[in-house]
Amino acid sequence: MNHVINAVCVKCGAEHEATPDLTTCRKCGGILDIRYDYDRIRRDIGPDALKKRTDLSMWRYREFLPVREDSLPNPATGKGSSVAALPRLRVGWSPFYRADRLAREIGLKTLYIKDDGINPTASLKDRASAMAVVKAAEAGAKTIACSSTGNAASSLAGNAAAAGFETYIFVPERAPKGKVAQLMMFGAHVISVKGSYEDTFRLSAEAIEEYGWYNRNAAINPYLMEGKKTVSFEIAEQLDFHMTDYVAVSVGDGCTIGGVWKGFKDLYNAGFIDRLPRLISVQAEGCCPINRAIAEGKDWEPMEENTIADSIAVGVPRNPDKALNAIRESNGVVVNVSDDEILAAMRLLGRTCGVFAEPAGATGTAGVRKAVETGLIEPDASVVSIVTGSGLKDVANAMKAAGEPLTIEPSMEVLRTHI
Ligand SMILES: *Cc1c(COP(=O)(O)O)cnc(C)c1O
Ligand SMILES: [Zn+2]
Secondary structure, three states: OOOEEEEEEOOOOOEEOOOOOOOOOOOOOOOEEEEEOHHHHHHHOOHHHHHOOOOOOHHHHHHHOOOOHHHOOOOOOOOOOOOOOOOOOOOOOOOEEEOHHHHHHHOOOEEEEEEOOOOOOOEOHHHHHHHHHHHHHHOOOOEEEEEOOOHHHHHHHHHHHHHOOEEEEEEEOOOOHHHHHHHHHOOOEEEEEOOOHHHHHHHHHHHHHHHOOEEOOOOOOOHHHHHHOHHHHHHHHHOOOOOOOEEEEEOOOOHHHHHHHHHHHHHHHOOOOOOOOEEEEEEEOOEOHHHHHHHHOOOOOOOOOOOOOHHHOOOOOOOHHHHHHHHHHOOOEEEEEOHHHHHHHHHHHHHHHOOOEOHHHHHHHHHHHHHHHOOOOOOOOEEEEEEOEEHHHOHHHHHHHHOOOOOOOOOHHHHHHHO
């Protein structure tokens, strides 16, 4: 951790030592942000040395990550502490595609798709959960717990299973079957809560307090976002450190967009990129408390959780401060999309790119399309759209988007009448 300075409260500015079991500010309960010594990073690693690394996972950016030096295997000797020796899933270095056909269809000059559905448990949340497992190991914990709309849960369960941790996981009853199936398969203790995500979160917080489990709740644990930011490191590296004008992502709790912004700012501060992209924050029309706050220039207020995009159906966001900061600081734009527009974007990603996204995974792309259509962004702009989760997680909505196949008798005669 010799590149980490400390953790600073985004609300009151109080500084905290970056211990592995850090949660929220001890003074005011605000969310903490990990601070780095960028001069030191700059001295230790530059873009050219980074490009030569052979570790094709999120850990290739070790100088920018808040883990102890010996928690990762030493690249030269392969050795480290017992934490480094823990088996782990290969998280990160997800595919990055230039999407010319999709760009043409939506009237945009340059579009890239970063497919984070191609992670071991099939969502971007693996980046946060992989970090949580390492920090839990550093803290000497045996059991990790979280509440989640689904993907944080399934990613924690999978990453913890690989490393040999026990997990307690709280999900709202509405979580799609694919995600719950993953939890059960990874051997988690699963508690399905009859209530909203808000109810689920509250129960998990009380249980974590009572049983002393390691806390992987979004926003409470400041290290999670440090894992999520690695998606931006990869995007920048995959663009050879020449950033696009915009980066689009879907927003629920706000940790992902906050992490995306932190990643780009880290690279900017360490001199790897010479300009920052503007963020496109995309939410569902039926649940858009963050975007509404930006659009109306007011504080955020709770909303109902009314969308098929379950991963971003978050009426009471857990990380509004960092999300709002990220959008404002980047001079970002906000777009809300309907469920029909999300389903259309799922079809479009599938048909033009061969990328299969869950509803929240395609929401960013739905937002890009709408932003071009409504003139919010210029047709000659360059954009990266992050696909945050795989469509295999939510087959019911995929069928809703794409329809049913042709079903016939096994006969050429019948087939000919259809082709
Ligand atoms: C969690 C999640 C998001 C949104 O991330 P937040 O940190 O909640 O804003 C978007 N898409 C998918 C697939 C997710 O799982
Ligand atoms: Zn504080």
